[in-house]
Amino acid sequence: MEVLLTGGSGFVGSRAAKRLLDDGHRVTAAVRDSEAKLDTRLVCWRFEELTADQHWGAVLEGKNLVIHCAARVHVMNDPAANPLNEFRKVNVDGTCALARQAAEAGVGRFIFISSIKVNGEGTSLGLPYRADDIPAPEDFYGISKLEAEQGLMKVAADTGMEVVIVRPPLVYGPGVKGNFASMAKLMEKGLPLPLGAIHNKRSLIGIDNLVDLLIRCIDHPAAANQVFLAGDGEDLSTTELLRGVANAMGKPTRLIPVPAGLLQFGATLLGKKAMAQRLLGSLQVDISKTCELLDWKPPYTVEEGLRRCFEPSH
The missing domain is CATH 3.40.50.720 (NAD(P)-binding Rossmann-like Domain)
Incomplete structure (x- = not known):
């Protein structure tokens, strides 16, 4: 064709x-x-x-x-x-x-x-x-x-x-930029993240x-x-996605279980509601x-x- x-x-x-x-x-x-x-x-x-x-x-x-x-x-x-x-x-x-x-x-x-x-x-x-x-x-x-x-x-x-x-x-996928790439960089550095208790569901x-x-x-x-x-065909929480990325990279997962409501409150105070929606909300x-x-x-x-x-x- x-x-x-x-x-x-x-x-x-x-x-x-x-x-x-x-x-x-x-x-x-x-x-x-x-x-x-x-x-x-x-x-x-x-x-x-x-x-x-x-x-x-x-x-x-x-x-x-x-x-x-x-x-x-x-x-x-x-x-x-x-x-x-x-x-x-x-x-x-x-x-x-x-x-x-x-x-x-x-x-x-x-x-x-x-x-x-x-x-x-x-x-x-x-x-x-x-x-x-x-x-x-x-x-x-x-x-x-x-x-x-x-x-x-x-x-x-x-x-x-x-x-x-x-x-x-x-x-x-390989070479992707944007939010996924930023997340992968954080996991590669092994920094502790307050995202260990997020129970949303997102499709990708x-x-x-x-x-x-x-x-x-x-x-x-x-x-x-x-x-x-x-x-x-599989929906993941933000916590599950981060663990999956770390596992794929062969890196340890350092996720702190901070309640989603507290994170949402903090993001609102900082004017980061859109970012919070992507991390905490479902899609x-x-x-x-x-x-x-x-x-x-x-x-x-x-x-x-x-x-x-x-x-x-x-």
Whole structure:
């Protein structure tokens, strides 16, 4: 299959590119970073900006499939004067322009990497998000991803091009940055942390599980014009995750059992409520629709996924 993969130098895109190539697909990676190190088997196509003005005609010729990983990503303390407008320019206008041009070029299917932030920022314990829940994004990034999904479904209705939307929670794996990387650094240093008695539940997904799901979405007939939630199928408390990371790294775990209520109170006093939500709150996803409709299950357990994070070969 002839595939256009946007964001081919990114965390998800680079891993997806390798799997696609290993499976025998011909892949063109669209990237902005002129210095990105790409798999030598890839055809590289560099673009200026993911906006409504970007012309994709030449690179879309002969493509059967687009996997769209490129995006303006969520960041803490966004420096933009109007973050929502900036998110919309890239994640909504740029995405929908690419999709319309893909449909005009005869692309049959468009796979979009969205975000669980479309559903919201957290769940009550034992009440996971489902694919058919009414979306309730709370931040600008989540709003832009929802608007992109809505725009893509309109393109699908107008043109007949099939759209597949995948909403992952936190993605972890070798080379990941952000919160997971920060947590791993703390565990590597062996510093005592007051997180030994957290009884929340959070869903996450290993990069290889996510890529495997994307591969399943390439040509599965039941995937057309559907929204799928992604996950490892195992929910962990923050305490369990930290222990799992330390075990995967071969490091001792030094977790002090401080009550979550006390930590929440302290975080509120310090103006760190958002950080506390990620550490203390629950965010669960129900992947039963994904598994049943696509006859899919995550190939790697959380334990295996964490171990693969720190193996030299990965």
